Every structure is written in C-alpha cells, then in structure tokens.
Amino acid sequence: MSYIKKPRIHHPALTRNRLGLTRRDYEGTMSTLCAGCGHDSITAAIIEAFWELEIAPHEVAKTSGIGCSGKTPTYFLKEAHGFNGVHGRMPSITTGAHAANRELVCIGVSGDGDSLSIGMGQFAHVVRRNVDMLYIIENNGVYGLTKGQFSASADVGSTAKRGQVNREHPIDSVLLSLNLGAGFVARSFSGDKEQLVPILKAGLRHRGFALIDVISPCVTFNDHRGSTKSYQYTRDNYNQLVYADFVPPAQEIATSIEVGDARSVRMHDGSHITFRKVPEDYDPTDRDQVYGYIRERQRAGEVATGLLYVEPAPQDATDAVDFHGLQGTVDEPLANYPFEDLCPGADALEKLQKRFR
Amino acid sequence: MLKPTDTRNPDHYHRVVDCQWGCPAHTNVPEYIRLIANGQYTESYLLNRKSNIFPGILGRTCDRPCEPVCRRVRLDGEPVAICRLKRVASDLRDDITGFLPTIPEEKNGKRIACIGAGCASLTVANDLMPLGYEVTIFEKLAKPGGLMWTNIPEFRLPAKVLWEEIDYILDMGVDLRLNSPIDSLAALLEEDYDAVFIGSGAPKGKELNLPGRWDSEQIHIGIEWLESVRFGHIDSCGDRVLVIGVGNTAMDCCRTAQRLGASDVKVMARKTKPYFKASPWELDDAIEELVEVLENHSPSRFIIEDGKLVGMEFDLVTWTPGENGRLKAEVHDSKIIECDEVILAIGQDTAFPWIERDIGIDFNKWEMPIVDKTTFMTSRPGVFMGGDAAWGPENIIWGVEHGHQAAISIHAWCEGRPLTDRPPEGMNLVSQKMGLHEWSYSNDYDEAERVKMRHVDLQERFKRMDIEVEEGFDFEQTLTEVERCLNCDIQTHFEAHLCIECDACIDICPLDCLTITHNGAREDLSQRLTAPLLNPDEPLFISDDLPQTGRIMVKDEDLCIHCGLCAERCPTAAWDMRKSDLLVPYAGLGAGEMHPSPLSVVLAGTAIG
Numbered sequence: 033m034s035y036i037k038k039p040r041i042h043h044p045a046l047t048r049n050r051l052g053l054t055r056r057d058y059e060g061t062m063s064t065l066c067a068g069c070g071h072d073s074i075t076a077a078i079i080e081a082f083w084e085l086e087i088a089p090h091e092v093a094k095t096s097g098i099g100c101s102g103k104t105p106t107y108f109l110k111e112a113h114g115f116n117g118v119h120g121r122m123p124s125i126t127t128g129a130h131a132a133n134r135e136l137v138c139i140g141v142s143g144d145g146d147s148l149s150i151g152m153g154q155f156a157h158v159v160r161r162n163v164d165m166l167y168i169i170e171n172n173g174v175y176g177l178t179k180g181q182f183s184a185s186a187d188v189g190s191t192a193k194r195g196q197v198n199r200e201h202p203i204d205s206v207l208l209s210l211n212l213g214a215g216f217v218a219r220s221f222s223g224d225k226e227q228l229v230p231i232l233k234a235g236l237r238h239r240g241f242a243l244i245d246v247i248s249p250c251v252t253f254n255d256h257r258g259s260t261k262s263y264q265y266t267r268d269n270y271n272q273l274v275y276a277d278f279v280p281p282a283q284e285i286a287t288s289i290e291v292g293d294a295r296s297v298r299m300h301d302g303s304h305i306t307f308r309k310v311p312e313d314y315d316p317t318d319r320d321q322v323y324g325y326i327r328e329r330q331r332a333g334e335v336a337t338g339l340l341y342v343e344p345a346p347q348d349a350t351d352a353v354d355f356h357g358l359q360g361t362v363d364e365p366l367a368n369y370p371f372e373d374l375c376p377g378a379d380a381l382e383k384l385q386k387r388f389r
Numbered sequence: 390m391l392k393p394t395d396t397r398n399p400d401h402y403h404r405v406v407d408c409q410w411g412c413p414a415h416t417n418v419p420e421y422i423r424l425i426a427n428g429q430y431t432e433s434y435l436l437n438r439k440s441n442i443f444p445g446i447l448g449r450t451c452d453r454p455c456e457p458v459c460r461r462v463r464l465d466g467e468p469v470a471i472c473r474l475k476r477v478a479s480d481l482r483d484d485i486t487g488f489l490p491t492i493p494e495e496k497n498g499k500r501i502a503c504i505g506a507g508c509a510s511l512t513v514a515n516d517l518m519p520l521g522y523e524v525t526i527f528e529k530l531a532k533p534g535g536l537m538w539t540n541i542p543e544f545r546l547p548a549k550v551l552w553e554e555i556d557y558i559l560d561m562g563v564d565l566r567l568n569s570p571i572d573s574l575a576a577l578l579e580e581d582y583d584a585v586f587i588g589s590g591a592p593k594g595k596e597l598n599l600p601g602r603w604d605s606e607q608i609h610i611g612i613e614w615l616e617s618v619r620f621g622h623i624d625s626c627g628d629r630v631l632v633i634g635v636g637n638t639a640m641d642c643c644r645t646a647q648r649l650g651a652s653d654v655k656v657m658a659r660k661t662k663p664y665f666k667a668s669p670w671e672l673d674d675a676i677e678e679l680v681e682v683l684e685n686h687s688p689s690r691f692i693i694e695d696g697k698l699v700g701m702e703f704d705l706v707t708w709t710p711g712e713n714g715r716l717k718a719e720v721h722d723s724k725i726i727e728c729d730e731v732i733l734a735i736g737q738d739t740a741f742p743w744i745e746r747d748i749g750i751d752f753n754k755w756e757m758p759i760v761d762k763t764t765f766m767t768s769r770p771g772v773f774m775g776g777d778a779a780w781g782p783e784n785i786i787w788g789v790e791h792g793h794q795a796a797i798s799i800h801a802w803c804e805g806r807p808l809t810d811r812p813p814e815g816m817n818l819v820s821q822k823m824g825l826h827e828w829s830y831s832n833d834y835d836e837a838e839r840v841k842m843r844h845v846d847l848q849e850r851f852k853r854m855d856i857e858v859e860e861g862f863d864f865e866q867t868l869t870e871v872e873r874c875l876n877c878d879i880q881t882h883f884e885a886h887l888c889i890e891c892d893a894c895i896d897i898c899p900l901d902c903l904t905i906t907h908n909g910a911r912e913d914l915s916q917r918l919t920a921p922l923l924n925p926d927e928p929l930f931i932s933d934d935l936p937q938t939g940r941i942m943v944k945d946e947d948l949c950i951h952c953g954l955c956a957e958r959c960p961t962a963a964w965d966m967r968k969s970d971l972l973v974p975y976a977g978l979g980a981g982e983m984h985p986s987p988l989s990v991v992l993a994g995t996a997i998g
Contacts, residue, residue: 034897034957035826039834041464043901043920043948056899068891068960076896223890251891251960263889267937 070222070248101143120151123158180253191258215343216242274338448476490984497521507535509588509776512792529570601691611734627729815972815980887963894955
C-alpha cells in the first residue's frame with residue numbers, strides 16, 4: 033500500500049517489444065497488498081512474461097476469485113479484460129469467457145484458499161475440461177485477508193504466527209492436477225523470477241490447461257520460523273529440479289541448449305521448451321514418474337520446483353484436445369458472430385422445442 | 390568482487406546530491422529548496438549563507454555549476470532552476486541581521502590584510518571576523534565588490550542587492566580602505582600583519598593586437614569599459630557596436646551598449662555556437678534583446694579613416710577537425726563590417742606587477758604565482774591567495790569557496806597548527822519516515838517542465854540602466870519549480886541484514902535502479918543489472934551480503950528519483966529514506982558548528998541551527 037502512484041517516468045534505456053510497448057505498459061495500478069507480499073513479485077513476473085511474449089494487453093482476459101490473490105489482476109495489464117469473481121468461482125468465469133471467445137489469452141489468478149478450499153470442485157473440473165488457460169495458484173499456506181488461519185495447503189507440523197500447529201493434511205495442487213490429467217504442471221517461487229518468467233511464458237503458450245503453483249510467502253502472517261511457506265524456509269529447502277527455457281517458434285532451439293543433458297519438448301504453436309540439468313532418472317513428460325519423483329522429494333523435505341510435467345504436443349497435432357476440441361465448437365470465436373446468428377429468435381426456439389414434444 | 394559501499398563516509402551520499410557535489414561551496418541545495426517550498430525564506434537564505442555568503446547576488450549571477458549536473462537533466466533534459474530559486478529566498482527573506490554572527494568585542498590580537506575587496510577577500514573577512522580577527526581590506530577602486538560591482542551590469546544585479554550583502558560583512562567591523570591600491574607587496578609585508586590574503590582577481594582584459602588597434606579611441610577593453618560605465622565615466626556609445634568575443638563578459642557588453650543608445654549591436658564569434666564560452670542562458674538573454682551573433686568571423690584588422698574607427702575587417706572561416714583533435718580554421722573570404730565602436734571581450738588575465746619577484750613568492754612560466762590547491766598558501770609562508778588571482782578567471786562561487794578554504798588555513802596559520810590538517814566533513818543521517826505511508830518530504834515525481842523566467846517588457850527595459858530584466862519567480866512559478874526538485878539528499882539507505890529478498894523494491898522502482906545479484910567484478914556485474922549503466926561515473930551502491938542467499942543488493946544511483954517507493958514497499962525497513970546532511974567545517978567551526986548570534990536560539994534544532 034502506498035499513497036503515491038508509481039511515477040510514469042521510466043529508465044531511458046527501457047526497450048520496446050514489437051508492439052512498441054515497454055514493460056511499463058504492461059503494469060496495472062499500484063498494489064494495495066502488504067509490502068513484501070510474494071504476490072507482487074508474481075505480478076512483476078507476469079508483466080515480464082506478457083511483455084516478452086509480445087501479447088497485446090487487449091487480447092488478454094484476466095480473472096480471479098476472492099482473497100489476496102483475487103486482487104492481483106488489477107496490478108498487471110491494465111488494458112486487459114478482467115473479472116474479479118465470486119470466491120472459488122474463477123474457473124467457471126474463465127471457462128465462460130474462453131467459450132465465448134477462444135482467441136482470448138486467458139490467465140486466472142487464484143490462491144490456495146480460493147482454489148483448494150471453497151473452489152476445489154471448480155478447480156478439479158477446469159483441469160478435467162482442459163480449458164486453454166494459465167492457472168496460477170499464489171500459494172502462501174494461510175488465509176491472509178482473514179488474518180492468517182491455516183489454508184488447505186499448510187503442511188502438517190507447520191505453525192501459525194501465534195504458534196498453533198497444523199495437524200490436517202495438505203492438498204498439493206501439483207499432485208492433484210497431475211492426477212486430474214493436467215498437461216502442464218509447474219511449481220515455482222515468487223522469489224525466483226529467473227525460473228518463474230520462462231515457466232509463465234511456456235504456460236501462456238501451452239494449448240490447454242496449465243497450472244503453475246507459486247510459493248508466495250505471506251510476509252504478514254506466514255513468514256516466521258515454523259512456517260513452511262516463508263522466504264527463509266523455501267530458500268533453505270528449495271530444489272530446482274528442472275530448468276526450463278522457453279523458445280518461441282521463430283527461434284532456433286539449438287541456441288539455448290547446453291551440452292548433453294538438454295531435452296526439448298515441442299508445443300502446439302511450434303515453440304519449444306528445453307530442459308536443462310534434469311536429473312538422469314527424471315523424464316518431465318512421464319506423468320507417473322514425475323508424480324513419484326515429487327512425492328519422493330517431499331518425503332526428503334524438499335520443495336521440488338520447475339516445470340515439472342509437460343505433455344508434448346503430437347508432431348501432427350492440429351486439433352488439440354483442449355476445451356474447444358473436446359466440445360467440437362466452431363473455429364470462429366462465438367464473440368465474432370452477429371447477434372442474430374447466435375440468437376435466431378423466438379421462431380427458431382419454437383421450432384427447436386417442437387422437436388422435443 | 391566489489392566491496393560493500395561505506396555509506397558512513399560523507400562522500401558517498403554527498404555524491405548522490407549532484408547539485409551539492411557540483412557546487413564548489415557545497416551549498417545544501419535540496420534543503421534550501423524545501424525551505425522555500427515551506428515559505429521559510431529567511432531560513433533558506435541563512436542556510437545558503439552558511440556556504441555561499443552572497444545568496445542574493447548569486448541568485449542572479451551565478452555561473453550555476455550545480456545546474457548542468459542536476460539529476461533532472463538526465464531525466465527530462467532541464468535542470469531545476471536552482472539559481473533563480475535562490476533569488477526567491479533572498480527576495481522574500483526578512484531582516485537577517487540578528488542571525489549574523491556576534492563579533493567579539495575583544496579581538497584575538499591577530500591582524501589580517503586582504504588585497505582586493507572582491508568575493509574571495511570578503512569571504513575571508515566573513516569567516517575570520519567572528520573569530521576575533523582584525524581584517525583590513527585594501528581596494529584600489531572607490532567601491533568594494535570587485536568584478537561583482539564593476540563588471541556585472543545593474544540590469545542583471547541591482548546595486549541594492551549587492552551593497553546589502555557586502556555590508557553584512559563590512560558591518561562586522563572590517564577595516565575597508567578604498568582607493569588604496571597596493572603597489573608593492575614587499576611594503577605591505579613590512580607592516581605587521583599576521584597573514585596576507587591576495588584576492589586581487591584577474592583585472593586585465595586581453596588585448597587584440599591587430600593593425601589599427603592603437604589608432605582610435607573607439608576601441609575598448611570590455612571589462613574596463615564596463616567598469617567605466619558602472620562609475621558613470623561612460624554614459625553613451627556609438628550607434629553601431631561590434632563586440633569581439635562570445636563569453637559572458639561579451640554578453641554584458643553588448644546588452645550594456647544597447648542601453649547606452651546603440652541600435653545595431655553585433656557579437657562577433659570566431660567559432661560556432663557549440664564553442665561559445667557564454668553560458669547558454671546569458672546568450673539567450675542577449676539574443677532576446679535582438680543582439681546579432683555572427684559565427685565564424687575572425688577579426689583581421691581595424692579600419693581607421695582620419696583617425697576615426699569606421700569598421701573592422703573579418704576573415705570568414707570554416708572549421709575542420711585538424712590533427713590532435715583541435716579545430717583548424719580555413720579562411721575562404723573576408724568581410725568588412727562598418728561600426729562606430731569596438732569592444733574587446735576575449736578574456737582576462739591576472740596581473741601582478743606589484744608583487745616583487747624576490748620576496749619568496751614563486752611564479753611559474755606563465756607568470757602565475759604558485760599556490761597550494763589545498764592550503765591556498767603561496768610559496769611564502771603566511772601569504773595566501775584565492776579567487777581569480779590564484780588560478781585565473783573562474784566565477785564568484787569559486788571565489789567564495791577559495792575564501793572559505795583560505796580562511797581555514799589562515800586561522801590554522803595564526804594558531805600555529807599545520808595547514809594540511811584540514812578539518813573533516815561530517816554527516817547526519819536521519820530517517821524521514823513520518824507514518825506508514827508518509828514521508829517528511831514531497832516524494833511524488835512532478836512532471837512539470839522547468840519554469841521560464843519572466844523578463845521586463847522589451848520596450849520598457851532599455852529606458853534605464855538599472856531596470857532589472859529578470860522579474861524573479863512569482864508565487865505560482867516558485868511553487869511549481871520547488872516541486873521539480875527530486876530531494877536527492879533524502880537517501881535510499883539500505884541495511885543488508887534486514888533484507889528478506891522479497892524483490893518488492895526491485896519490482897516497484899520506476900527507474901529500475903535496483904538489482905539483487907551475486908557479487909562479481911565490476912564489468913561482469915554491470916552486465917547483470919536490471920537496467921544498463923548509462924552514466925558509469927555515477928555512484929553504485931553495493932550492499933553487504935544478504936542473509937538468505939549471500940547475494941548483494943546493487944543500486945545504480947544515476948537516475949533514482951528519490952520517490953521512496955522502495956522504502957515504502959519494503960516489509961522489513963531494510964530500505965529507509967534518510968536525509969543526509971553534509972556538515973561542512975569552516976574557519977574555527979567544526980563540521981556542523983555555528984557561530985553564536987543574537988537570534989541563534991531561534992534556529993536551534995532547525996536545518997540551519
């Protein structure tokens with residue numbers, strides 16, 4: 033929270049992307065979250081990712097639910113479409129927006145409370161439906177807006193600010209979404225933009241549902257000793273399992289591959305993700321192995337991060353099995369159809385109803 | 390590996406305050422601008438007067454070394470109007486005499502002689518009188534002030550302003566001897582002075598020995614001509630006037646000629662505008678008065694007919710880059726320009742015919758006395774020198790600073806302490822946090838453009854010589870201009886041990902000044918900064934190792950607008966906005982000390998006290 037707005041003046045060397053926009057053009061209004069909130073760093077990473085991908089802000093729909101995370105879409109891409117929905121209902125709203133206009137780049141920002149408690153059902157089904165969206169869970173392990181009660185992602189044995197110990201088992205959004213069939217699953221940390229930005233870019237380019245669970249420390253209620261979502265704990269137990277680079281379609285892959293250990297995964301739009309420094313026995317395209325590996329790291333007390341699982345696009349894929357593919361909808365966004373075509377009127381309704389009589 | 394910056398060394402934060410660092414006298418510019426913003430004109434004036442003892446004079450005439458280096462130039466191209474804001478404080482101040490130092494009735498028994506009553510000698514007197522010294526100033530002219538009086542025309546510097554500020558010093562009890570040229574330093578040294586300060590300036594205008602130079606009375610040396618005008622010996626001039634040279638004296642000459650009745654005044658320049666010596670604003674003011682400036686005219690001879698100057702011939706030249714980077718002139722034509730009078734304003738020199746060469750004062754091959762740059766003492770112990778006399782023409786504010794330094798030396802000399810032990814500078818560093826989102830200063834960036842000084846109407850201003858052309862800023866203008874100041878002295882102070890590396894400061898910084906990265910060699914590290922280093926000479930802040938990852942916080946001070954958002958978004962107060970107050974020592978005053986004055990109790994605990 034700050035009384036002055038971030039001044040518009042910027043560094044003279046700030047570069048412009050092909051749309052003629054600087055990174056500053058992708059900002060939103062000033063954050064009113066607590067100073068030092070991990071969510072603000074994620075916002076900065078989102079701004080960076082959109083700018084680097086040269087996505088026009090007006091072609092983006094940003095959605096959210098309730099909670100500290102629900103406020104964040106206000107803080108990036110002020111010229112994008114936005115909807116701040118009911119608690120836990122961001123998936124439905126995004127599904128609706130994307131159903132109506134499949135050309136929109138959809139980004140939903142949610143939190144561990146919004147997605148794993150009240151919105152759990154919605155979350156599960158948006159994964160199943162494979163809506164083409166980037167789904168970010170800003171995961172801090174507490175209900176920040178209601179003053180720091182444990183959320184569903186709090187680890188057993190971790191303590192609240194006043195010392196109470198959590199004894200309920202956590203829901204892990206990464207394992208859950210792997211289970212539900214998500215084609216793109218990542219975990220990252222708000223304090224590591226070097227890792228987060230490429231993953232965000234890959235997630236935005238992934239056709240279908242992409243989940244990024246970002247550990248985002250709550251400086252006010254969950255940054256103490258005893259927390260397993262603090263800056264210190266995350267850094268102490270950080271395991272950057274895989275390094276992912278995002279390579280846009282036009283660029284030669286070879287340029288960013290390091291000797292030997294790199295693998296490349298093709299995406300639907302022809303871009304690639306290259307993995308570096310992947311453990312020998314780890315295959316980020318093998319769902320079962322990834323699941324097992326993450327479990328194993330968790331037992332060792334580590335927070336495994338990186339782009340953990342990605343489903344490669346088939347070489348000849350033209351028809352992705354995302355939400356629109358599954359529903360068999362028309363290619364043209366519904367939003368582009370004239371009103372008369374979408375709503376043919378009472379006569380047509382009458383005719384349709386007769387068929388059911 | 391870069392070493393952590395020692396922010397306790399006053400120099401680091403001083404350098405961040407570009408204007409103060411650029412000012413020879415290190416005037417605390419941001420603080421005096423804030424005082425003006427508060428309507429505390431008297432306090433602002435007094436703060437100025439601590440370092441720069443002529444705020445009213447310099448608020449009109451300073452060469453403004455502070456302005457080209459102002460951070461605002463690097464951000465929006467135009468510096469804060471620092472100089473003219475100083476004038477606001479001076480114009481609107483109350484009577485300050487009660488705040489001037491109390492002069493001890495009982496003297497310390499030491500007598501000091503100053504030669505020349507210009508800015509340097511007056512500063513020496515200003516600094517030594519409160520310590521009980523008896524100071525005598527010998528002035529060859531009938532009025533004190535030196536070039537401030539003789540060479541700056543009244544339409545730029547009203548006499549009232551000049552005399553008022555000179556009188557503050559003389560009224561301390563200085564023994565001023567007018568019409569008293571020193572013809573022999575040896576003779577003066579015979580008298581029983583404990584120290585002598587030479588502040589005799591650079592009073593000799595340069596000659597232009599071209600054919601015809603000595604055949605007419607209508608050819609003048611600029612500074613002598615201005616002096617004659619000031620004393621009323623010259624009150625008219627010919628219709629067509631050529632001013633040779635394009636420095637600030639030339640600007641004063643051409644504008645003075647206009648006021649003495651000339652209708653066709655041309656300034657003749659050998660080179661093109663980028664090479665003009667005049668300050669851009671003084672050039673602009675002359676051009677506004679329809680003075681014509683002709684480039685690439687190199688004078689070749691004076692044309693005299695029947696003992697009367699009728700014109701001047703010029704080579705028309707073009708300049709090409711020659712060897713060793715210097716420009717080479719190529720003459721391609723010549724041209725005669727008719728005129729009734731020529732004023733030579735091509736520079737000035739020091740002149741020491743009155744210093745005997747066998748009294749222990751060494752001169753170099755250019756006939757300049759050898760003066761120590763730190764102690765301001767000549768090779769003869771007890772004889773000091775400063776101002777233009779020491780190293781050639783500079784400007785008033787340099788003369789003032791020389792005076793301060795010489796006074797420190799003279800005081801040490803008279804007390805038998807080594808002159809090379811200069812009193813150290815100090816620094817206060819105080820948090821400016823007033824509340825959760827509130828700072829003691831106006832921290833928002835104001836996009837306003839530099840306020841334009843209003844000038845007296847073009848018809849009106851030529852009516853009399855003493856009509857001051859600049860009207861000064863009005864209330865609204867002042868209000869706008871003070872907000873342009875970035876408060877560079879309110880420093881972003883960082884305590885590494887508090888940082889949790891949440892990146893909030895980096896994300897919020899509008900100018901991308903901040904980076905958290907691992908330490909390394911400077912060249913390598915500068916490649917890893919959030920934004921490229923545009924001005925590598927600007928200070929780089931390097932923190933201690935950060936507790937969680939061992940990385941470091943780096944801040945490029947170059948373009949910081951001191952908005953305080955880093956500190957406001959910092960959850961642990963690792964960043965704080967702290968005002969750095971540079972404490973400058975003066976003769977007999979340690980860093981931050983003040984002479985007692987009848988009203989000094991009023992200022993206790995304020996920025997001035």
